[in-house]
Amino acid sequence: MNIIELEQRYLVQAYSRPPIVFVDGEGVWLEDAQGNRYLDLVAGIAVNALGYGDPELAETICQAGKKPLHYSNLYHNEPMARLAKKLVDLTPFADRVHFQNSGTESTEAAIKFARKFARTHFGEGKSDIVAFTGAFHGRTMGALAATPREKYQKPYEPLMPGVRFAKFNDVDSARQVIDEQVCAIIVEPIQGEGGIHPASVDFLVALRELSHQHQALLIFDEVQCGVGRTGSFWAHEQIGVLPDILCTAKPLANGLPIGAVLVTERVADVIHPGDHGTTFAGGPFVTSVANVVVNRISQPAFLQHVQETGAYFKKRLEALQNSHIQEVRGKGLMLGVQLDIPAGPVVAAGYKHGLLLLNAGSHVLRIVPPLIIDKGEVDIAIERLDAVLTQWT
Ligand SMILES: Cc1ncc(COP(=O)(O)O)c(C=O)c1O
Numbered sequence: 001m002n003i004i005e006l007e008q009r010y011l012v013q014a015y016s017r018p019p020i021v022f023v024d025g026e027g028v029w030l031e032d033a034q035g036n037r038y039l040d041l042v043a044g045i046a047v048n049a050l051g052y053g054d055p056e057l058a059e060t061i062c063q064a065g066k067k068p069l070h071y072s073n074l075y076h077n078e079p080m081a082r083l084a085k086k087l088v089d090l091t092p093f094a095d096r097v098h099f100q101n102s103g104t105e106s107t108e109a110a111i112k113f114a115r116k117f118a119r120t121h122f123g124e125g126k127s128d129i130v131a132f133t134g135a136f137h138g139r140t141m142g143a144l145a146a147t148p149r150e151k152y153q154k155p156y157e158p159l160m161p162g163v164r165f166a167k168f169n170d171v172d173s174a175r176q177v178i179d180e181q182v183c184a185i186i187v188e189p190i191q192g193e194g195g196i197h198p199a200s201v202d203f204l205v206a207l208r209e210l211s212h213q214h215q216a217l218l219i220f221d222e223v224q225c226g227v228g229r230t231g232s233f234w235a236h237e238q239i240g241v242l243p244d245i246l247c248t249a250k251p252l253a254n255g256l257p258i259g260a261v262l263v264t265e266r267v268a269d270v271i272h273p274g275d276h277g278t279t280f281a282g283g284p285f286v287t288s289v290a291n292v293v294v295n296r297i298s299q300p301a302f303l304q305h306v307q308e309t310g311a312y313f314k315k316r317l318e319a320l321q322n323s324h325i326q327e328v329r330g331k332g333l334m335l336g337v338q339l340d341i342p343a344g345p346v347v348a349a350g351y352k353h354g355l356l357l358l359n360a361g362s363h364v365l366r367i368v369p370p371l372i373i374d375k376g377e378v379d380i381a382i383e384r385l386d387a388v389l390t391q392w393t
Pocket residue numbers: 102103104105107136137138139188192193221222223224225249250
């Protein structure tokens with residue numbers, strides 16, 4: 001059996017994959033078993049920010065791999081402590097960090113912390129979470145309950161109770177559902193899976209006010225839009241509204257599993273030993289790598305590169321004379337191309353042109369390449385995308 005047959009025979013068929021087996025990568029390029037090269041605008045779903053084969057990361061991995069990979073959260077470890085300090089130093093609102101292993105675990109932790117905070121300060125009956133249409137916060141039961149997509153939720157009902165939904169970017173709708181029983185509002189500053197929809201400044205300002213008014217915590221889910229993706233270290237920096245809890249994950253260790261919540265002292269104060277935990281999170285191997293990623297991405301020159309390359313990419317997409325492109329949205333290197341045709345076949349056609357594309361919803365192409373992509377590579381991407389879309393004109 002070849003690789004694809006083995007996977008089809010032995011894996012739970014929870015994913016549908018194209019008939020490509022990647023074996024290597026360099027920079028922003030991936031290579032398959034036949035030696036075909038693909039320009040990667042997906043980055044493992046907004047994860048591989050520093051691309052492939054980065055020498056500093058490779059060296060860090062070699063060194064960290066010679067030491068114990070895991071001690072557990074029973075004991076202290078140096079790379080975790082240093083990473084926590086680094087993240088707090090980069091995040092004006094945050095005082096402390098709690099590590100997880102993925103994005104969904106970080107939103108799960110945020111929900112748990114918010115409930116504990118409300119119970120500690122206000123007693124029973126203040127446990128509801130407000131989330132928004134189009135949101136994606138993950139697939140574990142708490143995060144799933146805040147992810148209003150029937151296909152994801154329906155098979156797993158009953159869901160975690162106590163989640164209310166308002167319309168994204170609609171202040172009146174938010175106002176209608178937020179009351180004293182709400183312990184937290186969770187929102188993505190830029191919705192990723194939902195189709196690359198930036199939250200408006202007015203909307204986030206209003207959520208901050210509503211959360212103060214009703215003594216609820218404001219949670220920013222920056223799992224997809226954070227860590228340099230939009231050209232600032234956190235997406236919310238460009239808006240100037242500060243949350244009480246921030247969720248991060250995807251690119252933090254450039255492909256090794258990690259998640260984290262950053263919280264204020266007030267939130268951290270209600271969490272005590274035994275309240276929440278996990279075996280693996282914050283281990284020395286993954287946090288050694290994350291230290292390098294955070295160091296590199298937080299450099300002003302690196303963020304400037306993301307801003308400039310992102311603006312260039314957006315401009316070139318907007319200039320594409322293809323009648324199926326209706327709008328280009330997003331910031332930095334988190335861009336969404338709204339099509340008037342289904343995005344799935346466009347993604348599939350990309351493979352034949354050596355271009356890895358991703359959809360976000362049915363009619364949106366999501367462009368989230370490694371953040372190291374340069375303008376020359378953007379030109380190649382545009383040329384190939386143009387060739388792909390020409391099939392529909
Ligand atoms: C905004 C957001 N939150 C949470 C998640 C869940 O992260 P993970 O897939 O690592 O569990 C994702 C994943 O796409 C996401 O985009």
